[in-house]
Amino acid sequence: QITLKESGPTLVKPKETLTLTCTFSGFSLSSSGVSVGWIRQPPGKALEWLALIYWDDEKRYRPFLRSRLTIAKDTSKNDVVLTLTNMDPVDTGTYYCAHRQAGGALAGAFDVWGQGTVVTVSS
């Protein structure tokens, strides 16, 4: 059974750096085709994809946030870390990590999601 869980601060100040950790079980991020993504959701708004890291350490970022985002994995610890620099109140929202299997029947869908972690940006 695949599970993911996000952790990190609930409150950050403007201009600070947010660091979130996604700890997972039930799969290996060194297996071909596997990736983990981060998606966020501002209060009352739509889902917004942020970043993705592949089993081979390839990374993809949301174009308009590329300069502020970093994603990294620690295969031995079964976790993925997302950092977002220069936080602003508009970055407030729920941050999710999700499992993705490229190709095959799932064709790259995010098939299992974590419960999400709420982050508020305020001084």
Place this chain on the structure above:
Amino acid sequence: SYELTQPLSVSVAPGQTARITCRGDNIGSKNVHWYQQKPGQAPVLVVHKDSNRPSGIPERFSGSNSGNTATLTISRAQAGDEADYYCQVWDTTAAIFGGGTKLTVL
């Protein structure tokens, strides 16, 4: 950049069929995934690769995709289907989500 357009809201009577559309340029050439999100909960994948259901998703949920429109169809709608629904595709190397549709069963 690629965009997906969904209606803000769709209403359906219990037992009837709800159809939620997702429009994008030549979306028929892409794999479309659909997620259900109930208040306070994480999204759940309900349809992947246009028309496939993950295990545990009722047969009442189905999908289609052609031309510039993908559609999520929910047959015999139930009160428990009330939720926000999002379509999603991959455009080159970026995941794109639609703006979401609130389904009301009344």
